[in-house]
Amino acid sequence: MDYEVLKLVWWVLIGVLLVGFAVTDGFDMGVGALLRIIGRTDTERRVMLNTIGPHWDGNQVWFITAGGAIFAAWPVVYAVAFSGFYWAMLLVLFAMFFRPVGFEYRAKVDDPRWRSLWDWGLTIGGAVPALVFGVAFGNLILGVPFSLDEFMRSTYTGSFWALLNPFGLVAGLVSLGMLMMHGGTWLQMRTDGALHERARRITVALAVLVAALFALAGVWIWMGIDGYVIMDIKSTAAAVTPLDKVVTTQEGAWLSNYGQHPWMMIAPLLGFAGLALTVLMSMMNRGVMAFVSSSLAITGIILTAGFSLFPFIMPSSLEPSHSLTVWDVVSSEMTLNIMFWVAMVFVPIVLSYTIWGYYKMWGRLTNQFIEDNKYSTY
Amino acid sequence: MxxxxxxxxxxxxxxxxxxxxxxxxxxxxxxxxxxxxxxxxxxxxxxxxxxxxxxxxxxxxxxxxxxxxxxxxxxxxxxxxxxxxxxxxxxxxxxxxxxxxxxxxxxxxxxxxxxxxxxxxxxxxxxxxxxxxxxxxxxxxxxxxxxxxxxxxxxxxxxxxxxxxxxxxxxxxxxxxxxxxxxxxxxxxxxxxxxxxxxxxxxxxxxxxxxxxxxxxxxxxxxxxxxxxxxxxxxxxxxxxxxxxxxGDVQKTKLAAIEAEWETHPAPAAFTLFGLPNEETMETDYAIRIPWVLGLIATRSTDEQVVGIKDLLVEHEERVRNGMGAYDLFTQLKAGDESPATMAAFDEVKDDLGYGLLLKKYTPDVIDATEDQIKSAARDTIPxxxxxxxxxxxxxxxxxxxxxxxxxxxxxxxxxxxxxxxxxxxxxxxxxxxxxxxxxxxxxxxxxGRQPWSIGEVLPTHLSTSTRxxxxxxxxxxxxxxxxxxxxxxxxxxxxxxxxxxxSALHTGRYHFEKEASHSMTGGTTAGPKAQPLQARNEQA
The missing domain is CATH 1.20.1630 (Formate dehydrogenase/DMSO reductase fold)
Structure with missing residues (x-):
């Protein structure tokens, strides 16, 4: 593979990791966010937590590995994005602190105040990261205020509050809504009785809401947000830095990829079709199919953001020519090559034992099960 | 900044x-x-x-x-x-x-x-x-x-x-x-x-x-x-x-600092069991030394030397000076002078570029560093x-x-x-x-012990941060x-x-508090030390 192809392959691989994160960790974050909404009693909440008990930790590794892979393959993005989005990143981390301890400690003390405290923690740990990831993506589409100097040191001039602009918030709600919906479909598969019914109803409501917000974001991008275009770049095949190109903003540029490559329309279509199917399957009480549909919807929505931005990853509103793109943020050819083979070997291994784990733990959990095993479960 | x-x-x-x-x-x-x-x-x-x-x-x-x-x-x-x-x-x-x-x-x-x-x-x-x-x-x-x-x-x-x-x-x-x-x-x-x-x-x-x-x-x-x-x-x-x-040089420096080895002693060096290292005088006061031991531990030999801090300082000062030269060539390359001669000269000294970057703390342009600044940068290399x-x-x-x-x-x-x-x-x-x-x-x-480096001899810590x-x-x-x-x-x-x-936290019925508790319940004991395990059980797990 030559360097140019490797750069594209790594855009795909990071995408796979982000989708993998949203589809796996997404449902357990969704369950966390739904915990106080549809779990009415302590036992019901324990049922919810125990459906994800054996899996949340492995799922969370998708997030950590995506972070590590961005560091290894896109070091410039890792440096500029995480330092620029400092408070957003810390907010995600602080919120996620509640998860490992919340899961592990909640059931260990039989006191309603203690458990209620961790319920809040798990709700925050599920909802806040989901919201913030969407807000971050929304702001990538708007462009973020950073610049680079000749030594490649980045300076970010925006603030945390500036991220919470209307479009950013809409994107955040799409993300939060879709992960909660995803959690709802998971609970449809893994619970029964009243909890199962509530999960069905809330999944339908959330899927409709997400479809509306996703459409709104699309119209917003079409009508009101300027995209970025590379006018001139030193090379896409060689090693270049973000300083080696000229970029300008243009009306409707975020939609131009769909004109040039109509097959890319599959992403938004998949998003809407997945959402429609999620509604349908939930109404028909087909939990597994609802979960699959919801996974497809999430994949479609994330791909839509990726395709719209491509080849941009993090456009700069301050110095458009300093924008980060797939061509100029990558590691050296050697590192990309090595990491590609590492991924080719380990991702299938990880997937196979992950699937084995789900297979072994499969089945609906009931209130009775929790009552019978109250000392050994979450 | x-x-x-x-x-x-x-x-x-x-x-x-x-x-x-x-x-x-x-x-x-x-x-x-x-x-x-x-x-x-x-x-x-x-x-x-x-x-x-x-x-x-x-x-x-x-x-x-x-x-x-x-x-x-x-x-x-x-x-x-x-x-x-x-x-x-x-x-x-x-x-x-x-x-x-x-x-x-x-x-x-x-x-x-x-x-x-x-x-x-x-x-x-x-x-x-x-x-x-x-x-x-x-x-x-x-x-x-x-x-x-x-x-x-x-x-x-x-x-x-x-x-x-x-x-x-x-x-x-x-x-x-x-x-x-x-x-x-x-x-x-x-x-x-x-x-x-x-x-x-x-x-x-x-x-x-x-x-x-x-x-x-x-x-x-x-x-x-x-x-x-x-x-x-x-x-x-x-x-x-x-x-x-x-x-590696950073590790050697670390060793010298750990052992407060100010001088290079003939091999095998003595191990300072205890003492009060004095950074001003570069001596260890009240030192208790055990002959041979350090040389044996550190070099696994009786004839290799452990380099002392004073000698390391001399070496490092030399490398800071080389680093200034490397930085000078680096700026020429950056400015577009990519002639083979410049590139060859840079390759020669680029291992010392990190030492040149140590001067950034004192002067952003590096090449205009004064004698004092060079001495300070060299001094910085010892944690x-x-x-x-x-x-x-x-x-x-x-x-x-x-x-x-x-x-x-x-x-x-x-x-x-x-x-x-x-x-x-x-x-x-x-x-x-x-x-x-x-x-x-x-x-x-x-x-x-790795300080002042975040990456030994390559990148000083003070250049590594985000701008915050x-x-x-x-x-x-x-x-x-x-x-x-x-x-x-x-x-x-x-x-x-x-x-x-x-x-007993496992609630299997096989362990101390559970046995005591069931015993006390069936035996009807109500007060005294027996009551305590019952309480502990009720706290549950």
Whole structure:
């Protein structure tokens, strides 16, 4: 593979990791966010937590590995994005602190105040990261205020509050809504009785809401947000830095990829079709199919953001020519090559034992099960 | 833009969060193997008590593990949030082991930890045992990859500077993998983790022996931990990572600072057992020296010298001067003069570019540095001697203390005389904090000793940070302190609660508080000491 192809392959691989994160960790974050909404009693909440008990930790590794892979393959993005989005990143981390301890400690003390405290923690740990990831993506589409100097040191001039602009918030709600919906479909598969019914109803409501917000974001991008275009770049095949190109903003540029490559329309279509199917399957009480549909919807929505931005990853509103793109943020050819083979070997291994784990733990959990095993479960 | 306080605060935040993370990691490393050994004993003998041991120590493992995961999240992202320039400059090399750690180790550990806790009724005995071994393997593999990353910070092999992309780039992955510093660090660190796990189980088992509770359970736990611990502490001491201090300039400097070796002495050098290093006079006051020992430990020979600080300073000053030349050539290359002559000249001196960058702290243009500034930059290459000297000695003293305790524990456990050794039981109980303290000291020696470099001889720490305001840093530090303190309180509370409760926490009906409680209920005893276990049971687990 030559360097140019490797750069594209790594855009795909990071995408796979982000989708993998949203589809796996997404449902357990969704369950966390739904915990106080549809779990009415302590036992019901324990049922919810125990459906994800054996899996949340492995799922969370998708997030950590995506972070590590961005560091290894896109070091410039890792440096500029995480330092620029400092408070957003810390907010995600602080919120996620509640998860490992919340899961592990909640059931260990039989006191309603203690458990209620961790319920809040798990709700925050599920909802806040989901919201913030969407807000971050929304702001990538708007462009973020950073610049680079000749030594490649980045300076970010925006603030945390500036991220919470209307479009950013809409994107955040799409993300939060879709992960909660995803959690709802998971609970449809893994619970029964009243909890199962509530999960069905809330999944339908959330899927409709997400479809509306996703459409709104699309119209917003079409009508009101300027995209970025590379006018001139030193090379896409060689090693270049973000300083080696000229970029300008243009009306409707975020939609131009769909004109040039109509097959890319599959992403938004998949998003809407997945959402429609999620509604349908939930109404028909087909939990597994609802979960699959919801996974497809999430994949479609994330791909839509990726395709719209491509080849941009993090456009700069301050110095458009300093924008980060797939061509100029990558590691050296050697590192990309090595990491590609590492991924080719380990991702299938990880997937196979992950699937084995789900297979072994499969089945609906009931209130009775929790009552019978109250000392050994979450 | 880069102020001294900004760098100091970034370092403070990193040190705090890393030291805090490292409170939980060693116990995970050691206890996961102890659990796997216990479960193997269960599968081989079929004795219920071994399964109870896995489940009970597994509960304590889980309480600790949760905070390990929590604080590990910070570590994965903090290079980006607070060390952006570092991340850009060395991400090409440093990012790879981090990503591999995720793919190879974290997935393994985290997927199987779920099955470890929830899979008892879903898996066969053999399957569950394999799951436990895989958890142990995963946590140890993660130590391997993070230490390959850290070893590269100490001794950056297999990479070179590319002035076009303004960063270090990998030239040999194999060299990065088989970096001798990384290998030595890995063995030393995981062995320290095993000792931590062993001391933890020994200490808490001793508590049950002292209380005369659940004796068969406690004795068996004690026996496994003492034999595992003995092997581990021997490995820590014999394979101590001093041997890694001869490789690379940063490591040599570290060694000289640890030993307060101001002068280069004829081989083999004497070991300073104790003394008061004086940075002003460059002498160690009131030194007690043991001839030969340092030379033997550090060089594993009688004829190789240990280079002293004064000689290192001379070398480093020379390299700072070379570094100015390298920086001059680098600016010419950047400005477009890519003639073969300039490139060849730069290749000649680019290994000293890092030393030139040390001057950035004093003058942004580097090449106009004054004599004083050059002297200061060279002086910066020696980390504080007194902190290194003392933390190292605390670590080693704890190491030998633990060796003594574990050896005695093993002896009495093997001879089945442990029940009578109440003083040893007490000592082991009170010694639980020792391995944690030693691990923190070891971390300090390794990382403080690396200063002023974030990447040895390549990138100075003060250039590595993100551009951040001092106020922001204070706020994030406050956030971490707040969260981490609250989480620590919860962790310690649960750890004490369950350690005190012992295997009764499993509610199998086979252990102390449950038997006492059912006895007291059927016997109708209402007051006195018997009431207490009932209460403890009601607190539940």
């Amino acid at each position: 880069i102020s001294e306080s900004m760098v100091d605060l970034s370092r403070l935040q990193f040190a705090m969060t890393a030291l805090y993370h490292f409170l939980f990691v060693p116990l995970t490393l050691g206890l996961s193997f102890i659990l796997a050994i216990m479960e193997s004993a269960y599968v081989m003998t079929g004795k219920q008590v071994y399964q109870d041991m896995v489940k009970f120590w597994g509960k304590l493992f889980g309480i600790n593990f949760a905070l390990g995961v929590t604080t590990g999240l910070t570590m994965e992202f903090q290079f980006g949030t607070n060390w952006a320039y570092y991340s850009h400059y060395v991400g090409d090399i440093f990012g790879a082991p981090l990503a591999i750690e995720g793919l190879m180790a974290f997935f393994l550990e985290s997927t199987f930890i779920g099955l470890f806790f929830f899979g008892w009724d879903r898996l066969t005995r053999i399957q569950h045992m394999i799951v436990t071994w895989l958890v142990a393997l995963g946590s140890n593999l993660s130590a391997l990859w993070i230490l390959i990353a850290n070893g590269w910070m100490q001794n950056p092999v297999g990479a070179e500077f590319n002035y076009n992309t303004m960063r270090m780039e990998m030239t040999s992955f194999v060299e990065v993998l088989f970096n001798p510093v990384a290998q030595v660090k890995f063995v030393h660190t995981v062995s320290a983790g095993y000792v931590t796990g062993a001391m933890f189980v020994l200490g808490i088992s001793s508590y049950y022996l002292l209380k005369k509770r659940d004796l068969p359970f406690a004795r068996r736990s004690f026996a496994i931990a003492s034999s595992f611990g003995l092997a581990a502490i021997l490995s820590v001491i014999l394979l101590g990572d001093e041997s890694g201090y001869e490789i 504080g001697v007194a902190p290194m000297f003392f933390t190292f000695r605390i670590m080693v003293a704890i190491g030998f203390t633990m060796f003594l305790l574990v050896a005695l524990a093993f002896w009495h456990s093997a001879r089945q005389t442990i029940d009578k050794q109440t003083w040893l039981q007490k000592a082991l109980l009170w010694a639980i904090p020792l391995p944690f303290l030693a691990c923190e000291m070891g971390w300090f020696v390794a990382e403080y 305001s001092v106020e922001e840093l204070w706020m994030s530090i406050a956030g971490f302190v707040l969260f981490y303190t609250a989480l620590l309180v919860a962790e310690v509370y649960l750890m004490f609660k369950f350690a005190r409760l012992g295997p």
